[in-house]
Amino acid sequence: MNKSNRILKFTIGDNDKKNVRKFLVQHKFSSSQLHNLKNKGGLIFVNHKQRHFDFRLKNGDEILIILNSEEPSDLIAPMSGPVDVIYEDSYILVVNKPPGIASLPAKARSGKTMANVVKGYLIAKKENPTIHLVTRLDRNTSGLMVFAKTSYAHSLLDQILHSEDFQKFYLAMTYGQVKPESGLIDLPIGIDPDAFYMRNIDYQKGKPSRTIYETVEKFSDASLLKLKLLTGRTHQIRVHLTAIGHPIIGDDMYSGKVDKRIDRQALHCYRLNIVHPVTKKLLKLRAPLPKDMVMLKSVLRGEKNG
Known part of the structure; x- marks a missing residue:
């Protein structure tokens, strides 16, 4: 499992909030992500010591967030198929979608979609295969489609989407x-x-x-x-x-x-x-x-x- 996309590092500066919870909100953590961080196995370290949401911060402090691991949904089955990767790092995967394939499974339609194929691709790479679709394309539109690799990256991308x-x-x-x-x-x-x-x-x-x-x-x-x-x-x-x-x-x-x-x-x-x-x-x-x-x-x- 690729752990690098689950770790976030920050150094506290002048303009940062000096309370861990407020700092995380300032850095675009959503309420559900804060909940998951607190209740689903996430960890917060300040200067290498584990701390909680109410801990006071000061300039120069190094804060390390280890996000909780995510359980992939069973609704999207992994499938094999070509994935034309245009860009990939620990946070984002951008693929070139061919025409004639849907972005996500529809309720009425089974069959192969980009979400299924990308899930198969991530499993083959031994990465967390939770699917976070940032942009979708119509079945018969081709081109660049963006997936996020974590819910945190998804929420950051959502906030700049338009x-x-x-x-x-x-x-x-x-x-x-x-x-x-x-x-x-x-x-x-x-x-x-x-x-x-x-x-x-x-x-x-x-x-x-x-x-x-x-x-x-x-x-x-x-x-x-x-x-x-x-x-x-x-x-x-x-x-x-x-x-x-x-x-x-x-x-x-x-x-x-x-x-x-x-x-x-x-x-x-x-x-x-x-x-x-x-x-x-x-x-x-x-x-x-x-x-x-x-x-x-x-x-x-x-x-x-x-």
Whole structure:
């Protein structure tokens, strides 16, 4: 079992709270993590001596937190399968998800998902296989997906998820030439009253949703767009692009038409910029365009020239 991701070290500075519990809250420990630390076998050492939550700290003190071990859920069965690892350390695992595989098991559907395969991967590495999904992608969207390796890392990532410290960029190929060529789509998204699994623009009950887009390449009757998510709604890019009259090629759910050129929506999470919540280093992560979207791009270019 990999223990390194269960140990956190801090040195107390001028701006730190001088009580162990308050210090931990200041460092983004959630109430459930404090509960687990206290009641499920976590340990706190100050200058190599075991201490409790009410211990008084002073500048220069070294505090060592050993997080409680986590029991993986039985709901997600480990499965073998390829895992395309883009980045990994003791806290974070970022993988490149292929199209056609769900992120998490749905209640009605069994079968292989990224969560099952990542659990199998962690077990093979003799690491704690508890699954903490930070970002998910639709079954037919490909690209970068983030898992945390501990609940503490998960909560730190959750707290920056919709901030400039966690930037998500996508590439999409859409019907038509988008005008203006770049801009902000700011339209509230709600659940479609006619189909619970779909989303639509809903000015009454919808949640604020914002997507920045920029045209990367124009084709005769299509566009390659780069998109940045400012919020994280279900199907956000798919609904927003449909709303401005340029649905994603292959997205039959929202475009209402089947496209012979690609058998899924041409949408790929190709870039993440994450300020690592523990090391504070900027991670610039990329996943190359998958084959089916590369093929579609060359078909669109050919249509332009042909």
